[in-house]
Structures are given as structure tokens and as C-alpha cells.
Amino acid sequence: MRRFTLVVGIVVAIALGGMPSAVAADPEVSRFSFTESFTDGDFCGTGEAVEVSVTVKGTEFLAPNQPxxxxxxxxxxxxxxxxxxxxxxxxxxAGPLSQTIVSGDPAGVHTVELILGGLSGLLRTADGAVVLGAGYIVFRETFNGDEFISREILVNRGPHPNLESDLALFCEVTTEALGLA
Structure with missing residues (x-):
């Protein structure tokens, strides 16, 4: 039994010692934040202008120690x-996002798997709150370089009513709440 324990210990030590340092290393981290304001001159196709202010705060892991x-x-x-x-x-x-290239060349036609968790959208209107999306969702998206081609939902543990409405729910709720409908 003692010999078995020693052999297992050596195998574990070799396996751990043989792991690539990138797997064991801390991820390269970048924190960012920005604020931007602009006017959308044709908000949701209404022909009406809406002022938009965006604030984003995040942490990105440029060399994640995950697959x-x-x-x-x-x-x-x-x-x-x-x-x-x-x-x-x-x-x-708010929430985490991860992306993995599953096929192709990022400079040309390629497919990525995109995993989102958390709250993908909550609208607060004068009449209350509307949840556009929350929970775990996995997409398979195809691009040609930076040009978006298509999206397929692989896993939807939502609710994600905005996606289920082909993103129409957002425009329905906001145009009415802003008095544009």
C-alpha cells in the first residue's frame, strides 16, 4: 500500500509539474470603464430622435486560465x-461573458461560442420594470471578419423574452415608455 501511495504521489507530481504554465498562471486582467452620449436620430425606426447615455464598467481577462x-x-x-x-x-x-472560437480564422469566416450569464437586460420605465433577459444562454455565432452573419441559440435557461421576440420587445417597451408609439 505504501508503494502504491508513493507511485500515485509521483504520478500526480509529474502531472502537475508537466502542466503548461499558462494553465496555472493568473489571467492577464484589464479593468475598463467609459461613458458615451449620442443622439439616435431614428430610434427603433420611429423617425424620432432619442438622447442615449451609456456607462460601462468591466473587467476583462485577456489570457483567461480557462478553456x-x-x-x-x-x-x-x-x-x-x-x-x-x-x-x-x-x-x-450585468454579468459574465465568455467567448471561444470553435472554427475558422478570425480574419475570415469563423464561428464562436458565446456564453452569457446574469442579467442581459432590465428596463426601468415610469410604469415599472420589464425584464428583457436573465439567466444562462449560449449562442453559436458566425462572422466574416468583424461582419456578423448569423446566430443560433444552443442553450436558453432564461427568461429571454427579447431574444424570443427577435429583439422587438425592446423597441415595443421603450418607444411606448418614451411617448414615441
């Missing part, structure tokens, strides 16, 4: 304001 190519944890706040009547809608999103 993914990229990972971040981000908090986003977007305020939509109708300049004609002062009505506002606040969108909040």
Missing part, C-alpha cells in the same frame, strides 16, 4: 431620454 479565448464581467447602464417630453427609460445589464 475560453476571452472572458469578461461587465455592468452596463444605458439611459434613453425623449428630448420632446423628458421621458426616460433606463436599461441595466
Amino acid at each position: 475560453v479565448d476571452y472572458r469578461n464581467v461587465t455592468v452596463v447602464k444605458v439611459v434613453y431620454t425623449n428630448p420632446q417630453n423628458g421621458a426616460t427609460v433606463v436599461r441595466h445589464a
